Amino acid sequence: MTGGKKIVGQPDKHRAIVAGALRLFARDGYSRASLDAIAAEAGVSNRTIYNHFADKADLFQAVIHDSTERVANTMVDIIDRHLSKIVDLESDLIDFGMAWLGVLTSDLAPHFALIRQINAEREHVPAAALRLWRQTGPERTRHELAQRLRRIAERGDLAIEDPTRAAGHLILLISADNLIDPDNDLQSRDETEAMITAGVHAFLHGYEPRSLRPPR
Template sequence: MKKRIPSARKASGHTQRGQCAKRISILDAAAEVFCREGFSGASIDEIAMEACVSRQTIYNHYREKETLFMAVVQDVMDRANAALFSVLATFPNNADDLENELAAFAAALVRNCSCNHDGKFLRRMVQTEGERYPHLFEAWRKQGPGRVDAALAALLARLSSQANLAMDDFDLAARQFLALINADLQMIVLFGETPTDEQLQIATCKAVQTFLRAYVKPSEKTGATSEKQLRAG
């Protein structure tokens, strides 16, 4: 997993910097081992060896394996959410060239949030451990998918009046949008592969076309059809 430098590492004092470095090393090593072995298969000894620290050091920081696992999920989720909200900031603000702008947004959402290292890690852990240890993912339930749906629903509500979209339930529309953009990529992602740019473009363009056909107001559809007919004539 790629190393990162959190703000805590800027704190003064050799001891404090050393403790922060150890925590980062432990979290990174634990993420790799949990991803490879699963929660039940991972051992503190293996994580300690990979992090180049002692077994006791891990217990000093995290007390037990379950606490360490939840810390890893939180750490990965924090980065995943940062990437997510960076992409959400590119959501279209107006109806100009809406189809192409929504398709570009959808492609960025999949590429930078679902198919990056952190997205793959979270998906793998939920798929393999979620049923056996649901309590380990309680924070992920609230801060992951829940925040995505709510944020996207708010953006669709803002866009709806400007783009003349007929939406009664923005939360439902948000879930449908996310389901559509992932529909044709599920099998690729399920096996840990990364879709090509071409696959991503085709899937997201089709998804956005389907989404807009469902939500553009009838008058807007009729107007668009009439304009095309006039141009053809």
């Protein structure tokens, strides 16, 4: 558990504080979000916040843990659903990419706004919270994706020496347009699918087994 002074018998208050804090941290960032504003957003008093959390850093870490864990669980489920049993590798990777990017505009979207805020003010964010986010989120999901790609490579469908690096390449390639304009959530489904398809093609070209490559 991530620190905090959770009061037994008050789970609703605890959840309300964490949810309100997520909205404020995602909108205003760690430095600018005050406990007064968070209390108002959550519909509780400052005293109630201090009954559950030692200070703003403690609350922020709880928000990071809760939000990142929920997103990571969703991402791991997407990896399992789309890459556990491969029927057509290209098609399965495209479906995986569509589901993966779909999370960005789901009800989990505030998490990604929070991460943008973290990246914008990294030097002001508690180091423990940054470590927790990396371990609970990016490192976990990249590890799970790497393991799936390793198994696909063992079947002979990909040529991968470093599955972790390949996982990073796949994520970057299917997210290319979002990296250029991370606030652009207005792409149509067709535009998103075209971006992901192009990324998957580039990934497969880079990791195609030599036995499948045409002679030069």
